[in-house]
Amino acid sequence: MAAGLKRDPIVILRIDGEDLSEFINGPSYEAEMVSIFQQIVSDDAISLQDCIVNAFEKLTVDHGVPPCSDSWVISNIIEPALQSWSDDNDVEKLVSQETFLEAFKKVAERVAKNLKEKPVIVAHSESTFDGSGIKRLLSNKFELDKSLNIALNNVPKDRNSKMSKEYLRAVLEVVAPSAGLPPIGAVEQIDKVVADAFDMVNANHWKMVKEDEFKKLLTEILGSIMLQLEGNPISISSNSVVHEPLASSSSLLQPSS
Structure with missing residues (x-):
């Protein structure tokens, strides 16, 4: 944490x-x-x-x-x-x-x-999670791409260069510090927000996707988390x-x- x-x-x-x-x-x-x-x-x-x-x-x-x-x-x-x-x-x-x-x-x-x-x-x-860290990251395309590329380095790919959506949570945890979020499992209220975000973007149905789609999904998840925290900050x-x-x-x- x-x-x-x-x-x-x-x-x-x-x-x-x-x-x-x-x-x-x-x-x-x-x-x-x-x-x-x-x-x-x-x-x-x-x-x-x-x-x-x-x-x-x-x-x-x-x-x-x-x-x-x-x-x-x-x-x-x-x-x-x-x-x-x-x-x-x-x-x-x-x-x-x-x-x-x-x-x-x-x-x-x-x-x-x-x-x-x-x-x-x-x-x-004391710490307040209000989505501002995510907002800063999403507004800086260079930093966002850099964080995502680093996080994707260790994600295995198949022969068609696709990766499984099951790794989304692991990648999110690597990106979390850059987005001003605690590690998954550290704050129960944040974990619930993350779970809701995964449901909203339909990220729980594991399947193989190309890297661009994987990044798009992760960006959508971050955006969903940001909107929830902006509406209901967690202290x-x-x-x-x-x-x-x-x-x-x-x-x-x-x-x-």
Whole structure:
């Protein structure tokens, strides 16, 4: 996915519990957590503690929560807060929306305290796929032909110099970085757009075609992807905990928003 995100800046965030405290004491807390609770209940969480853990996994740096996919965050920030809370409470009590909201807030207060004592540094990046990269490529015939020719170098041909349409996806993946797209399989929403584009140009019926027709099909696929993304841009974000000290980190840190 790095190829699709390489042009996007990385912001260094210092997660120190302040944003989390503001969230749990702010006006949007109950509405957002009720929505999360309803999602969790459909996931068949079996205990109040499971609900709390799952809820933290659904929160983001925008809420002041570092990535819960990071083992250090779990073992040093989340688990100690859960342990402290469970020592004083009946974790097996019946799960309801009311008990969840009350319990989560108590654990979140402990998490915020842990973050104040052990701030977490997070590298945050955002990327929006709006079709502009494809538009630039399609408007430059020289660059388009160059990208397609490079991508077609390894596509096998039969005795009549024809190639199978089954290689369209493989060729698209080679062209993707030049079109400002992530690798196939890296972003689920983009994969759906690609699949729709293949259906629109009837590219899923494998047959042998000449090189010119192969290029024409690929160009049509790119055009279809571009139109879909122009109409409905797809934004994604990436967050990674920084475990190594940053050189002159004090000048790089920016508070999360």
